[in-house]
Amino acid sequence: MLLRKLYTPLTIVGLLATFAYSEYVVKPHYHDHKIHIVYWEKWTGGEGDAIKQTVNYFNHSQNKIHVDLLTISDIQDKTLLSVAGGDPPDVAGLYGADVAQYADDRAVIDLDPYLRKYGIKKSQYIPVYWKMNNIRGKEYALPSTPASTALFYNRALFKAAGMDPDKPRDWHHGHYTIEEMDKDAARLTKFAPNGQLQIMGFLPAEPGWWEWGWGYFFGGKLWNGSNKITANDAGNIKAYQWIASFSKKYGANNVSAFHSGLGQFSSSQNGFMAGKVAMEIQGVWFYHYIAMYAPNMLANPKTGKQAEWGIAPFPYPADRPDRAGTTFADEDVLVIPRGAKHPNSAFKFIDFMESPKGMDMLCGLQWKMSPLIHNEPGFYRNNRNRTARFFAEQAESKNVINVPRTGIYPEYADALQNAYDAVSLLDQTPKQALDVVQRQIQRQLNEYIQHEKMRLAAEGKSHK
């Protein structure tokens, strides 16, 4: 009888005890008297290993902070949701292109007070990598690894076509124009007897990461930096005419089918490495990928074999010499999400990552250049990536470009991708396609500005 009376309370107590115990088991227990900070990073593979080694170095270099590194897929969504849920990591490794949107959404904190405290200054960085994280005058992120782009060309294919294998680098003392590149691309392009494209000299859609930015190479701009979209300006239209010229020359269906047949970027079936695309715009990371997936393309000092590929600044239109040295700059960044439990310790770790020691270790292990102007002695000399210094110089070009720093960038990039499709499939003229983007995105920007004002007004009210 007594047992029956106790049955319900015992069940409830048992359930509560189970919850409490499971919480105890799941919660990490540290006995090292260190502050443990959680660092979410998106990278796996070689890049992930480099981050792990750098974090391990930091953990062993001092005895106050321990960084728990977690590899997270879809890091943008998960960071956003973790902030909304009130349980974010202390440090997150986002993409540079995300910073404006995440800053506007108050997902990441303003780092200016920390920068002042730790004496981290703009002058320490290659300007573009600092500028990218500066949203309305405040710094919301700091670089982890940077990148810039250039033209990679397949020397073996140039040679096979009876051309100077280093023409993109040497032509007119390095003043290779887009018109000259197009002529060379036509000579390098090969068809199968059945009419299929076998090799393309150049394909603007490969690797397909910068469709939003081709206009800059022709003097175009995407916006005025505040309230006006300029998607259909003359430079952008010219760029899209150039994109359409490939489809007109080789057939839209043929080009689209050829592109669909190229292998994964990180594989030996990669279009460039497999010898399917003779010239391609690529970034500083590409050397590492060639070493991993097509080591036979690298130079061999022992046998005297020259590299089967070369790099040159991306060419510019003959009538726009002022666009020489145009390069995309991008970076991975470190941010402190809003609501992080240990922001001070998180920044101590970031401070280490931003020091020449930490930055050179990470960038060196990832076979990249450094975003810092002053590095540890021998950083470039010892860098396994023999092109790292070249890309660092590219990033200092006056024509360095990066994604528009606005919260509507994701919509803008999607709209430009859609216009790119329409133009390359010859479904719309460049003007028609870009007029659509102009209308859509100007409307989005107007709404965004209007909503931002409303949000600020509402936040002002709630503060009062």
Added chain:
Amino acid sequence: MNKRKETLTALLFASPWFVGFTVFLLYPIIASIYLSFCDYSVLRPAVFIGLQNYSDLINDSIFKQALSNTVIYTAAALPLGLVVSLGLAMLLNTKVKGLAFYRTLFYMPSLVPLVALAILMQFIFNGQYGVLNSLLREFLPFVHGKSWPPNWLGDPRFSKLVLIFISAWGAGNAMVIYLAGLQDVPVQLYEAAQLDGAGWCSTTRNVTIPMISPVILFNLVMGIIGTLQVFTLPYVISNQGSPMRSIYFYTMYLFDNAFVYHKMGYACAMGWILFIIILLLTLLSFKLSEKHVHYGS
């Protein structure tokens, strides 16, 4: 155990579901109604903007394109799925040797996870090296040209068609339900039809279809709900519904608004519009079915 205690015990046992339902379903559903009238980016306070999200949707050309793609897809994939699954079920309801084997064989494709299916289909429909185009080049060489064979998934004229075709791959689930319905049709009705001299067509029209009409209605309603929410396949197969957003569907745009553009209020408004569309189509199906669906009772 008295009645009151019995009810309490039952409620206690059901409480995990009640708590889960309230916290993870009911509250978000109610909140999403309110948020659909707000500018809400998830991390900043929601600002009430009245009907602006709904009026913006009316002027949003991408929304219209996504809606139109979804309607076209549903209008084609839904009847195709119903016919293919019913046809297969009728074939597998005949008395042939190795029936169990055939039933398993035709059901198996629907077990393939959608992401794996998407990758498989990319191999089949790849413009350069795809199985289909290799066959077409081999057997239809006389139409060689710059536009033949097409890059199926990279050509806006064909991409939706391919997706509609792929949708029939999952007919196995509906087929099993039809099969169960077909086996419930009383044999004496077929015998009576046979005695009356009815042929296969007549028997199908006058006996089989009316007797399984509730199953057809069930598959129709489930099909409406499923096809209007198509997501995984086009999401994996394409980049932003490319080419030219030709396979950019309603739920993909909803997802992008919520998680890529951080416009959660707008996404909530889209969610409610989709709910209303599905609700109206379901009610319409029930209304139209009143005269055509025969229940045993």
